[in-house]
Amino acid sequence: MTDDKYSWRLLCLELLAVAIALVILAPFYFVLINSVKSFAAILTETAAWPREFVWDNYLRAWDVMNYPVAFMNSLIITVAAITGIVILAAMAAYRMVRHPSLLNKLLFSLFVSAMVIPFQSIMIPLMKVTSQLGMLNSRWGLVCAYFGFGVSLAIFLFHGFIKSVPREIEESGVVDGCSPYGVFWRIVFPLLQPMIATVVILNALWIWNDFLLPFLMVNSSPSLRTIPLSTFALFGEYTKQWDLAMAALVMGVAPIIIFFLALQRRIIEGITAGSVKG
Amino acid sequence: MGGPKGNQWLQQLVFVGPAFIFFSIIVLIPFFFGIYYSFTSWNGISTTVEWVGWDNFKRLFSDRHFVNAFLFTVKFMIVTVIITNTIAFLLALLLTRALKLRNLYRTVYFLPNVIGGLLLGYIFQFIFTRGFPALGELTGIGLFQLPWLGTAGTGFWAVVIISVWQMAGYMMVIYIAGIISIPKELLEAGKIDGASGWSLIRRIVVPLVMPSVTVCLFLTISNCFKAFDQILSLTGGGPFKSTETVALDIYFEAFTRNHFGLGSAKAIVFFIIVAAVTMVQVALTKRREVEA
Numbered sequence: 275m276t277d278d279k280y281s282w283r284l285l286c287l288e289l290l291a292v293a294i295a296l297v298i299l300a301p302f303y304f305v306l307i308n309s310v311k312s313f314a315a316i317l318t319e320t321a322a323w324p325r326e327f328v329w330d331n332y333l334r335a336w337d338v339m340n341y342p343v344a345f346m347n348s349l350i351i352t353v354a355a356i357t358g359i360v361i362l363a364a365m366a367a368y369r370m371v372r373h374p375s376l377l378n379k380l381l382f383s384l385f386v387s388a389m390v391i392p393f394q395s396i397m398i399p400l401m402k403v404t405s406q407l408g409m410l411n412s413r414w415g416l417v418c419a420y421f422g423f424g425v426s427l428a429i430f431l432f433h434g435f436i437k438s439v440p441r442e443i444e445e446s447g448v449v450d451g452c453s454p455y456g457v458f459w460r461i462v463f464p465l466l467q468p469m470i471a472t473v474v475i476l477n478a479l480w481i482w483n484d485f486l487l488p489f490l491m492v493n494s495s496p497s498l499r500t501i502p503l504s505t506f507a508l509f510g511e512y513t514k515q516w517d518l519a520m521a522a523l524v525m526g527v528a529p530i531i532i533f534f535l536a537l538q539r540r541i542i543e544g545i546t547a548g549s550v551k552g
Numbered sequence: 553m554g555g556p557k558g559n560q561w562l563q564q565l566v567f568v569g570p571a572f573i574f575f576s577i578i579v580l581i582p583f584f585f586g587i588y589y590s591f592t593s594w595n596g597i598s599t600t601v602e603w604v605g606w607d608n609f610k611r612l613f614s615d616r617h618f619v620n621a622f623l624f625t626v627k628f629m630i631v632t633v634i635i636t637n638t639i640a641f642l643l644a645l646l647l648t649r650a651l652k653l654r655n656l657y658r659t660v661y662f663l664p665n666v667i668g669g670l671l672l673g674y675i676f677q678f679i680f681t682r683g684f685p686a687l688g689e690l691t692g693i694g695l696f697q698l699p700w701l702g703t704a705g706t707g708f709w710a711v712v713i714i715s716v717w718q719m720a721g722y723m724m725v726i727y728i729a730g731i732i733s734i735p736k737e738l739l740e741a742g743k744i745d746g747a748s749g750w751s752l753i754r755r756i757v758v759p760l761v762m763p764s765v766t767v768c769l770f771l772t773i774s775n776c777f778k779a780f781d782q783i784l785s786l787t788g789g790g791p792f793k794s795t796e797t798v799a800l801d802i803y804f805e806a807f808t809r810n811h812f813g814l815g816s817a818k819a820i821v822f823f824i825i826v827a828a829v830t831m832v833q834v835a836l837t838k839r840r841e842v843e844a
Contacts, residue, residue, distance in 0.1 A: 288651050294643070295660040298717070301675055304683045320686035362571040369567035373560075381568060388579050390830060392778045394799040395823035398806045398816050399585035402596075403577060422578020425571045454563055483668025485781045486803075502670045502781075509674060509785070516678060523678075526671050534666040538659050541666075545722070546729045549767050 309520035316516045331521035338512070339522055343497060344504040345529065351413060351488070351500060352481045355420035356474055362421060363428030363473070364466055368458055370429070371436040382433065385426045393423070393486065401490055411495045416488055420481055428473045431548060435469040436462070468547075475537075475544035482530055501526050589816035596812040608817035618818055620793065621801035628708065628797065629776035632715045636772050637765070639720045644727030645753070658728075662721040669718070673785030676714045677701065680786075704794035707787055711795050714782055719775060723768045730764030731757060759842050766837040770830055777826045798822050 308316050310327045319325075335341070366385075370378040400419075401410075409415025439462065447457040485502045492498040499507065505526045512518050534541055590608055594601045612618050643661060647654055664672070680700035688696030700710045734757065742756045780799040783789065789796035789804075796804075802822060806815030 284650065287646060287649055288653070291646055291651055291653070291657045294646075295657055298660055298664060298721075301679050301683070301717075304679060305675055308678070308682075316682065320682045321690055362574065365567045366571035369564060373564070377564075378568070381572065384580075385571075385575065388575070388583075390774070390827045391579065391583060391823055392774070392799070392826050394778065394780065394802050395819040395826075396579065396582040396586055397803075398596075398812055398819060399582035399589060400578065402585065403582050407577070418574060419578050421571075421574040422576075425575050426579075429571065455566070458567075479666060483666075483670075485668065485670040485784075490807075502668055505671060505674065506785070516682065519674065520678065523671060523675055527667050527675075530666050530668070531663070534663065535659070538662075539655075542658065542662060542725055546725055549726050549771065 305520050305523055308516065309524045311517065311520075313515065313517040316520070328517070331517045332525070335508070335518050335521040335525060338508050338518065339501075339504040339525070340496070340499070341504070341525055344499055344501045347413070347498055348482055348500040348529075351417055351420070352478060354414075354417045355424065355481050356477045358417065358421045359424035359428050359477055360470055360473055363425045364432050364463060364470070365458065366425070367429045367432035368436055368462055371433055372441075382429070385429045389426045389430070397486070397490060404491065409491070411492055411498065413492070413498055416491045416498075419487060419491060420477075423487075424477055424481075427476070427548075431469055431473055432466065435466060439465055471540060472544040472548045475541050476548045478533070479530075479541075501529070586816045586819055589813055590820045591817075592813045594812045595810045596806070597810070604813065608814045609821070611814060612817060612821060615814075615818075617793070617796070617801050617805070618798070621796045621798045624708075624795065625777065625779075625797045625799075628711060628715075628779070628795075629773060632712050632719075632776050633769065633772045635712065636716045636719045636723060637768055639716060640723035640768065641727050641761075643720065643724040644731055645757075647724070647728055648731045658725070661724055664718050665722045667718075669779075669781030670785045672714060672718055673782040676710070676717075676782075677786050680710055701787055702791060704791060707791055707795045710786065711779075711783055714786060715776065715779065718782065719772060723772065726764050726768050726771075727761060730761035734760045759840070762837060762841040766834060766841065769833055769837055773833060774826060774830055777822075777829075 304320070307322075307324055308320065309331060310329065311319075311324045311331075312326075312328050315325065315328075366381075370382050404410055404415060404419060407415075409418060443465070444457050444461055447461045452460060483502065485506070488500050488503055489506070492500075493503050493507075496507070505522055508522050509519060589601075591603060591605060592601045593604045593607075647658055647661075651657065667675075684696040684698075684700060687693070698706050700706045738756055738760070739752065742752050777797075778799055779797050780803070783795055783797055783800060787795045789800045798818070799822070802815055802818045805811050805818055809815075
């Protein structure tokens with residue numbers, strides 16, 4: 275093959291890659307241009323560039339969704355749940371790796387095999403259990419539920435990672451007079467940083483976007499609704515009001531897209547690390 | 553107090569205890585309660601729970617909703633898994649070439665995956681009901697003018713399209729990692745032996761990315777089984793329940809028809825099927841993994 279011919283082929287592939295990118299982005303383009311049109315314009319000229327920009331759609335969607343409240347609920351729940359999952363799972367995984375007793379081996383396989391249980395398989399009794407424990411319609415109840423669902427994968431990932439951390443590093447801490455808890459917090463936990471990033475990213479995408487669990491647990495208190503829940507409520511109440519709906523969708527997806535674009539390299543690396551191990 | 557032994561138990565409790573408590577309350581206990589409820593006719597509210605033995609499970613086979621949802625889910629799963637993985641693998645091959653804007657493409661292809669299923673379903677509801685007809689008018693292409701969410705046949709493909717659009721980029725990233733890890737020497741050796749193009753891909757690349765195939769098949773199969781959010785917001789299971797997955801059927805059975813017992817039986821059967829299918833798949837594809 276000559277160089278000339280080769281770059282020709284590469285150019286064709288480059289064009290193909292651009293075309294695919296445009297197809298993938300097309301739905302976003304449609305939503306974006308229609309979010310600033312009047313209702314009539316959306317129906318008559320859906321594909322056209324907006325003739326006049328109707329920013330009022332955004333103001334109305336902002337109010338209907340109660341956007342600041344929904345955003346804060348999503349943020350608080352996601353951050354609190356991830357913090358708990360990381361700490362609980364790192365501690366449990368550390369103990370299980372360093373003390374592989376029969377009990378710990380059993381517990382580890384219990385955590386791991388529970389990962390195949392689909393959420394819909396246990397949601398019915400889950401509602402009963404959480405309601406009796408007073409966890410419904412409470413932000414903290416929902417966060418605790420995420421602890422329960424999230425620790426399995428996180429323990430699995432930390433377990434694999436801690437196995438590769440040499441024990442000698444910890445022994446230096448023991449010599450310095452650290453308690454077992456001190457060794458974990460001051461020496462082991464900081465070393466887990468790369469895997470913590472993976473666990474945070476995987477859980478952030480899941481919890482921020484999750485619908486059914488929060489829907490079952492907190493949807494009846496409007497002040498606790500997350501972004502997916504308030505979007506669902508808006509679509510239920512204002513059926514086919516596309517002007518309102520498009521603005522709401524833009525505001526709904528904006529935070530997670532900004533998060534992704536800001537950290538895209540780490541997110542894609544984290545996801546690869548998480549899935550190849552998983 | 554308890555000396556070294558007692559100390560060990562305290563540590564076990566402090567390190568593993570909290571994770572295990574949350575896990576038990578949220579996953580283990582509901583799981584076993586679910587098995588119990590599946591043998592009852594409980595409606596979710598009444599205080600008396602009546603034991604009905606295997607009745608719920610016997611009813612499943614004649615339950616129209618469940619049988620239809622099950623057939624739809626299997627068909628949807630097979631079609632989506634094949635299309636998603638084929639596209640993802642081809643995209644991975646494309647992006648492992650020396651393209652100028654490789655990282656930009658990777659970002660764009662991955663982008664649909666960060667959007668939650670519920671919002672994604674609404675976006676595509678608009679695309680299928682307003683965007684496609686508009687494109688159809690502009691271009692005259694008949695495909696765009698179909699009633700995408702209006703009939704069972706097109707509804708099926710609408711659900712497939714949105715699922716492929718969402719998952720392909722994610723699987724692509726995993727395939728890229730697999731392709732990159734293939735030692736360069738092997739590809740060079742293959743080229744020297746006269747293999748080129750497709751035979752290079754078939755004989756060398758495909759066998760060596762089998763670990764990625766195992767992961768991707770597992771993820772796509774279990775995602776398809778569990779598909780809920782995007783179908784709820786795209787079609788709501790319609791038209792005429794034609795796009796209702798087992799996951800949706802369990803939800804409706806329990807929370808709109810208030811049959812917690814029957815719903816639990818469906819949930820248990822659903823769990824057994826998902827676990828069995830994914831375990832068989834992992835065992836099968838793992839056997840085909842080869843060392844480089």
